[in-house]
Amino acid sequence: MTLFMAFLLFTLSIVGCKAKPVSEEIFRQSQSSPPFQGKVLEEFEKELTELVETVSPSVVTIFATQEVKVSPFDEDFPFPVPFPFQIPQERRSLGSGVIIGMHGDKFYILTNNHVVQNAKKLRVKLDEHTEREARIVGTDPKTDIAVIEVSAKGIENPQSRIARLGDSDKLKVGQLVIAIGNPYGLERTVTFGVISALKRSIGILQYESFIQTDAPINPGNSGGPLVNIRGEVIGINTAILAEGQGLGFAVPINLAKWVASQLIEKGKVQRGYIGVVIQDVTPDIAETIGVKEGAIIAQVAPNSPAQKAGLQIGDVIVAVDGQPVKDVRDLQMRIMRTTPGTEVVLKVIRQGKELQVKVSVGEMPEEKETARASEEGGDLGLALRDLTPTEQARLGVRGVLVTGVTPGGLAYQSGLRPGDIILSVNNANISSVDDFKQAIEKAKSTGKDKVLLLVRRGDSNMYVVLNLR
Template sequence: MTFLSLLFLLLLFSIEGCKAQKTTSSSGTAPQPQAQEVSVRSGLLAQFEKELTELVERVSPSVVAIYSTQEVSRGFGEDFPFFFPFQIPQERRSLGSGVIMAYKNGKFYILTNNHVVQGAKRIRVRFDPHTEKDGRLVGGDPKTDVAVVEVDAKGIENPEGRVAKLGDSDNLKVGQLVIAIGNPYGLERTVTFGVISALRRSIGITQYESFIQTDAPINPGNSGGPLINIKGEVIGINTAIVAEGQGLGFAIPINLAKWVADQLMAKGRVVRGWLGVVIQEITPEIAETIGVKEGILVAQIAPGSPAEKAGLKVGDIIVAVDGEKVREVRDLQFKIMKTPPGTEVTLTIIRGGKEQTIKAKVGEMPEEVSFGKPREQAGDLGLFLRDLSPEEVSRFGVKGVFVEGVAPGSLAQRSGLRRGDIILAVNNEPVESLSQFNEKIDRARNEQRTRVLLLIRRGGNNLYVVLYLR
């Protein structure tokens, strides 16, 4: 009998017991519950408790506490501005958790969060109250917040038995029971219990996000520790909390963490596939404007990128990669990320209302991706527009219409346009002057349209915005 079935039976017996008490109570006799029923429920509770404690005891040896020391500079003049106006180095100690994912050649390899060990001068790993060792950072990946730490296993009893069993995070379901183990506030090997409350969450802390959301309590210090299922398998790496909320913890899916960790262990860095596009979701407003509901909208293409070489264009809608549908930005993002550089992929796109396919050879993501020099922003209808000067065209590297101001409460402001935006296109037709822009807006109004799709340049990136005309 499994952990989950035991819990289900316990709930079932409790409900039946309540029903029995309710029935006898209404008849006025109210006899005591049968001793046999009480005994059965007590036995199930005892078995449930036994399985839970055994599971925790089995997994706990793979969980470690991590203490990292970073050197930070602090202005001594902050306290004594007239006497010591200079910077002095100081040490800052942070804490976190980790889980042993492998044991090779006498070394432990520990999975944790990159933010726990990033920039550390020294890493100390505590296996138990009496055993602490120095750790070496094998590699870290800020784009996923995953890191691997290596520790000499000499002197550690039964090192093979300390390696955690990794599960499969691709088949998780909302409502599954989970346990978090970690080092919150330095309270080592703290165990909390809950369920998976959501999947595929994005909270804006890393570039690649598909978090498992859980209500198992997670606190500062839990970062890097495991989230395990009822089989004792690690299905996530606890990473973040929402400070203002309760019961909102987030874990990196173990399949993603392992993919990153394997590369860090093999190469010391992560090699990702790259197309060189800025993409965005098709919102309901954009869908009404372009007449397409599914897919990912291409807002910008990096010069010289695989996307540009393949003939992909701004305004294309990517609906599938190698025949596999993409419905969200992360679908395309993760698909390309895991594609080895040099691999040719088939992109199914919609261009001008017609579906077609494009072959693209995936490149390797560079450390820094340039989409051009930083630009300003743009807008219209309730704002003030002007042509770009020749100097601005040269400086910004684009032709378009510059937004000098946005009237408060105007249609442009409500549409999300800002002062400084540069309007590049209306309904995917380029505009290089204010007269061209006005012409296209007038045409849209004559066609009784209530909105148009603008391509704008903002902060160095292209972005689609739906502009309401009334």
């Protein structure tokens, strides 16, 4: 080979070689950096993703369709409407649920009462490709728990869809939890946090002992599971505080299971009852009576199990069957879950002396309730009953008692809470649920979207503006 040919080949070889991109060189250097040996975190992350993959198939989306009637004329309509005119419209709400078991070819799903109440149609989305009609098995507004059923036919390996339920009585503040649900329709969204507090009461239900968590939940999460790090459902996500950040509340699974078992077996919840009005032992009361914990009796109902057993106003109940009673909620939950006909032994402090009182627990009387204030209007999320003659005499007022307020509903947003007594609507006195309903209908027939309520809360009266739509 001549010197010229050798030079030509060398030149062509240089021209044929392309320089590597700068970015490739930079990223090559980044890969050469030593990796962080976070074995514990990697294992935690792996287990967390496996946990979510295991639990997620049990979480469903619930679509509830309600029929509401609305006026086509708003406040800006230029002409007076001589007669009420409303047109029916369908309203679709969304929530979550968790499959807790099977019977035959049916899945049983645990969810919130406020997700399914008053639904004309109910559909459940089991997965991306399966959506079916569902039926309500039973609802309980007092704890905001409901059970629905849906066909499991054609579902591959249906047993794998059933969630494992834990023991909420063993929970501790600080434990890690995961919330799974459908916030704003974003299916099977997973959020992570800790248990912030236990046995919380926020004044939206008649029976409350919420698990408080900072795992973010939003509208649409209602009815979905709160899960521990073992993949066990330990709560049913129920409520948020609109004015709070990172505050979610779940019904403990043990309470939800107790309610669900009765709804499945009986179609309703049978509660224990002894017939007393009780209040917490406040520091001032404790200083006066020398008892720090328990529930003090403020009233004994006539012909009630409590009266027959000899309980008296001023008695402080400090234990049930040897188990200490810390406060009103503690006693309330224990008696509620006692089977009617069961005899319990109450440890009572009366004028400084300790007594053992045997009480045969009765069944809580049915209350006259309405889950919506008006048969014609939209759902206010309000449960009411008439005051009894005894209550009217004791309180010195006539009105209707608020026994339940649906979380996030119109009544809740307006500020009404269980225990409130509604005395008047638009300055017209009321004395029954029928009076209340008629007043609401009258307001709606004239195109009003709000009414002014006079409410007794505790020992004080206050005005509340109730939004009707």
